[in-house]
Amino acid sequence: MIQPLGAEPMLRPLPWRLQDPPPLALPPCSEPLVLRLDCRDPLPAVPGEGVLAILSSAERERLHAYRRPNDRDRFLRGRVGLRLLLAAWHGCPAAAVVIESGAHGKPFCPGGPQFNVSHSGDLILLALHACQRVGVDVEQLRPGLEWQPIARRVLSEPQLQALNKLPAPARPEGFLTQWCALEAELKAAGTGFSGLKHEQNSALRRWQLELPAGYLGAVAIRL
Numbered sequence: 001m002i003q004p005l006g007a008e009p010m011l012r013p014l015p016w017r018l019q020d021p022p023p024l025a026l027p028p029c030s031e032p033l034v035l036r037l038d039c040r041d042p043l044p045a046v047p048g049e050g051v052l053a054i055l056s057s058a059e060r061e062r063l064h065a066y067r068r069p070n071d072r073d074r075f076l077r078g079r080v081g082l083r084l085l086l087a088a089w090h091g092c093p094a095a096a097v098v099i100e101s102g103a104h105g106k107p108f109c110p111g112g113p114q115f116n117v118s119h120s121g122d123l124i125l126l127a128l129h130a131c132q133r134v135g136v137d138v139e140q141l142r143p144g145l146e147w148q149p150i151a152r153r154v155l156s157e158p159q160l161q162a163l164n165k166l167p168a169p170a171r172p173e174g175f176l177t178q179w180c181a182l183e184a185e186l187k188a189a190g191t192g193f194s195g196l197k198h199e200q201n202s203a204l205r206r207w208q209l210e211l212p213a214g215y216l217g218a219v220a221i222r223l
Contacts, residue, residue, distance in 0.1 A: 008181065011207035011219060013125060018044045018081055022088045026113060026130045034136060034209065034219050037081055037124040039073060044080070051080050054094045074119040081126055082117055089113060106190040116187050123211065127219050135187025137180040138209070138217035147175040154182060173216065180218040181206055188220040 013036035014023065026033050043051050052060060059079055066072040080094075086109050087094040099107050109115065114129045121140035128134065151160060159178055166174045185204055209217035 008206045008208045008218065010210050012210040013217075016081070016126075017041045018077065018084065022081075022085045024088055026128060029129070029131050031207070032127050032129040032132075032134045032136075032219055032221055035081070035085075035126040035128075036211070037077055037126065039070075039077060039119075039122045039124065043077065044084075051076065054080050054083050056095075056099070074124060078117045078119055078124045078126070081124065082115060085126065085128065086113075086115070102190055104191050106187070118183075118187075118217070121215065123215055125209070125217060125219075129221055133188050133190055133222040134219065135184040135189070135221075136209075136217070136219045137183035137187065138211065138215055139176045139180055141173055141176060141214050141216060145172045145176075147172055147179075150179070151175050154179075176216045177208070177218075180216050181208075181220070184218040184220040188222045190222075 011031065011034060013034040016023065016035040016037060018037065019042065023033070023035070046053060052063075055063065055076075063072055063075055063079075066075060082099075083094040083097050086097045086099075090097065090109075090111065097109065099109055101107055107115075112130065114132060114134050116127045116134050116136045118125045118127075118137045120138045123138055123140070125136050125138045127136035151163065155163070155175075155178055163171055163174050163178070184206060188204060203223040204220050205223060206218060206220040209219060211217050
């Protein structure tokens, strides 16, 4: 069950630029490693075809299927960053990393580590864990967010009551705090929203993320 507003401990993602060497050390199994990428940073220089050469053919097809340039850019940077991290972990070229999909479409790398990716606005978050399934979510707080219909569909009655007790200007941010926690929880479970009711009693540990102004995020691991 998602904890009440503000109840999760805080975790600060580690800033990382794709041009820099990827961090290899993972924290103890009690918590995940969360890296923060900024889409305004330059892409790494890769000889030949550039960063596209790092992607698999399926990933290139998915990249070109995005209609909006910002969506393409976020997917490209997230997948390149993920491949660079996994390549450093396994000691192989980034293009040789094997990424498969589980029963509910959650990607994974045979041999580990467990990982998850989320992006919004100019931020991309990469979460890794040595042994437990992990889920991460980031959302940019935007003016005019129509959060009420979504909240009524996915949040519990106590969570809705907690939101309604907040001052009206604080409710959009309160909703996104709960939304990020829920997304991270379901992504860690590997079910997506198909497992919303079932997974609420699962053994999970969650953190709120300390992010730049205008962004909210959460990360969870499956125990």
